[in-house]
Amino acid sequence: MTVLSDGDLQITLPDGVAGRKFDDDASHGLSHCMKRVDFIVDLIDKILFVEFKDPDNPAARPKDRRCFMEKFGSGTLDNELKKKYRDSFLYEWASGRASKPIYYLVLIGASALSAAELLARTDALKRQIPVVGPGNRSWVKPFIAGCAVMNIDAWNRELPHYPVSRISP
Amino acid sequence: MSKINHVRLENFTAFAKLDQALSSGVNVIIGANGTGKTHLLKVLYAATAVTTGEDCEKGFARKLLGVFNPYQARMTRLIRRQQGLPAAEIMVTRDDGARLKAVIDNQKADVKDVRVTGATKWEGTGLESAYIPVKEMLAHAPGFLATASKREIAFEEVYVDIIKKAFLPKLKGAITANRQKLLSTLQKAIEGKVVAKGEYFFLKNRQGELEFTLLAEGMRKLALVWLLIQNGTLLSGSVLFWDEPEANLNPSLMGDVVEIILELQRQGVQVFLTTHNYVLIKEFDLRQKTGDAIRYISLYRNEEKAVVANASDSYTGIDPNAIAGTFSDLYDRELRRNLGGLIG
Numbered sequence: 001m002t003v004l005s006d007g008d009l010q011i012t013l014p015d016g017v018a019g020r021k022f023d024d025d026a027s028h029g030l031s032h033c034m035k036r037v038d039f040i041v042d043l044i045d046k047i048l049f050v051e052f053k054d055p056d057n058p059a060a061r062p063k064d065r066r067c068f069m070e071k072f073g074s075g076t077l078d079n080e081l082k083k084k085y086r087d088s089f090l091y092e093w094a095s096g097r098a099s100k101p102i103y104y105l106v107l108i109g110a111s112a113l114s115a116a117e118l119l120a121r122t123d124a125l126k127r128q129i130p131v132v133g134p135g136n137r138s139w140v141k142p143f144i145a146g147c148a149v150m151n152i153d154a155w156n157r158e159l160p161h162y163p164v165s166r167i168s169p
Numbered sequence: 170m171s172k173i174n175h176v177r178l179e180n181f182t183a184f185a186k187l188d189q190a191l192s193s194g195v196n197v198i199i200g201a202n203g204t205g206k207t208h209l210l211k212v213l214y215a216a217t218a219v220t221t222g223e224d225c226e227k228g229f230a231r232k233l234l235g236v237f238n239p240y241q242a243r244m245t246r247l248i249r250r251q252q253g254l255p256a257a258e259i260m261v262t263r264d265d266g267a268r269l270k271a272v273i274d275n276q277k278a279d280v281k282d283v284r285v286t287g288a289t290k291w292e293g294t295g296l297e298s299a300y301i302p303v304k305e306m307l308a309h310a311p312g313f314l315a316t317a318s319k320r321e322i323a324f325e326e327v328y329v330d331i332i333k334k335a336f337l338p339k340l341k342g343a344i345t346a347n348r349q350k351l352l353s354t355l356q357k358a359i360e361g362k363v364v365a366k367g368e369y370f371f372l373k374n375r376q377g378e379l380e381f382t383l384l385a386e387g388m389r390k391l392a393l394v395w396l397l398i399q400n401g402t403l404l405s406g407s408v409l410f411w412d413e414p415e416a417n418l419n420p421s422l423m424g425d426v427v428e429i430i431l432e433l434q435r436q437g438v439q440v441f442l443t444t445h446n447y448v449l450i451k452e453f454d455l456r457q458k459t460g461d462a463i464r465y466i467s468l469y470r471n472e473e474k475a476v477v478a479n480a481s482d483s484y485t486g487i488d489p490n491a492i493a494g495t496f497s498d499l500y501d502r503e504l505r506r507n508l509g510g511l512i513g
Contacts, residue, residue, distance in 0.1 A: 146506075
C-alpha cells in the first residue's frame with residue numbers, strides 16, 4: 001500500500017498500484033520552465049494526474065485561504081490547473097510514458113464548497129483542457145481522458161479505491 | 170413599525186399544518202414545485218393589503234378570494250384536499266400583538282361565510298405592501314385596469330394590484346441618499362429611467378424612449394421595482410412580496426437584484442420572496458453583511474405528503490435544499506461522465 005501526501009492531504013493507493021510525487025524539484029529537474037501536478041499514479045490501463053489544493057489546511061493562514069477562494073471563484077485557478085496539466089503531460093509524453101489514457105483529478109480541500117461550485121469549476125477546467133478536438137471531433141491522439149474538480153467527500157464517493165484523507169486528526 | 174412575525178396555516182391549500190416564525194428582514198422561501206411557496210406569499214400579501222387603501226373596505230376574506238381566485242369563487246376550494254375536509258385556518262401575527270385569523274368552513278363556500286377575527290386591531294395600523302408576480306404586467310397595463318374593473322377576467326388580483334401600485338405618482342419631497350442609491354443601482358441595471366404616459370410605460374435613456382413591449386421582460390421587472398421605490402411604495406415599514414425574482418432575468422443581474430433586496434431590508438422593508446434559483450440564494454449568502462436578517466424557509470412534503478417547513482438563518486443550514494440538491498445530482502452525473510473509465 002502506497003500513501004502519497006502533500007501538506008495535510010494524502011491519497012492511499014491499493015496494493016500493486018505505483019504512484020510517485022511529481023511535484024519534486026530534485027526528480028523533476030525542469031521546474032524553472034515547466035509547471036507540474038503533485039502526483040502521478042500508474043494504473044494497469046490508465047494514468048492519474050493528481051493535484052491537491054488545500055485551503056482548509058489547519059496550517060493555512062486566513063489570508064492565504066481568502067486568496068485561494070478568490071482564485072477559485074475568479075477562474076484564475078482554472079488557468080493554473082490547465083498549465084500544470086499541459087506541462088506535466090508534455091513532460092511525460094516526451095519521456096515516453098504517456099501511453100495510456102490520462103485522467104486529471106483535482107482535489108480541493110475545502111469542505112464548504114457546494115456541488116454547484118465544484119460543477120462550475122469542473123466545467124471550466126474542461127473548457128481549458130479540450131477533451132475533444134476542433135469541430136467537436138475526437139483527437140487522433142487524445143491527450144486527456146477526463147478531468148474533475150472534487151472536494152474530499154466527492155472524491156471518496158466516486159473513487160473509493162483511491163481514498164483521500166486529512167493527515168491531521 | 171410593526172412587522173409580520175408569524176404565520177400559521179392549517180389545512181389550507183397544500184399545507185396540513187404550517188407554524189412558522191418569520192424574519193423581520195428577508196424571508197427566502199424555497200421548495201419544489203407544488204409545495205405552496207406562492208400560496209404562502211399570497212396569504213401574507215392578502216393580510217397586508219387589507220390594511221391600506223381600497224382593500225380596507227374589502228376585508229381579509231374577500232382579499233383572499235381575489236388573490237387566489239378559486240373556481241366559481243368557492244372558498245372551500247382553498248381547503249386542503251383530504252378525507253373529511255376539516256375547516257381551513259389562517260392566522261397571521263404582527264410583532265405589535267395584532268393577530269388576523271380566518272376560518273374557512275368546509276360546508277360554506279361563500280366568501281361571506283369565512284369567519285375573520287382580529288381585523289379591527291390588525292387594520293388599525295397600515296402596512297404598505299407590493300406583490301410582484303412572476304408574470305410581468307407593466308407592458309400589458311394599457312386597458313387592463315379598465316377591463317379588470319368591468320369584466321370577469323381570469324387574472325388573480327395581484328396583477329391588478331401591482332399595476333395600480335406602478336401607476337402611483339412620484340413621492341413628493343427630496344429623495345433620501347439611501348433611496349437615491351437604490352434608484353441609481355437600478356438605473357444602471359436597466360440603463361435608464363421609467364416614464365409613464367397615460368397607461369403606457371417607457372424606458373427613457375439617451376437613445377430616447379423605448380416602449381415596454383420592446384423591453385426584455387427581466388428588465389421590465391427591475392423597472393417596476395424602480396417605480397415602486399420612486400413612488401414611495403417601498404419605504405421603511407413596508408412589505409415587499411416578490412414571486413421568483415429570477416424569472417426572465419439573466420443570472421449576471423442576480424447580484425444587483427439581491428443587493429437591492431438587501432438594501433431595502435437595511436432600510437426597514439420586510440421582504441418575502443420565493444425562488445428556485447441557486448444563483449439568487451447563493452448571492453444572498455455571499456452578500457449578507459453583519460446585521461442583515463435573512464431567513465431561509467424550506468418547504469417540502471413529509472411522508473404523509475403534507476407540506477411542512479424547516480427554517481434556517483444561515484445558507485448552510487437550509488434543509489432540505491431542493492435547489493442545491495439538484496446541483497448535487499448534476500455534479501455527480503458530470504463526475505460519472507468525466508471519470509466513467511475510472512469509476513467503471
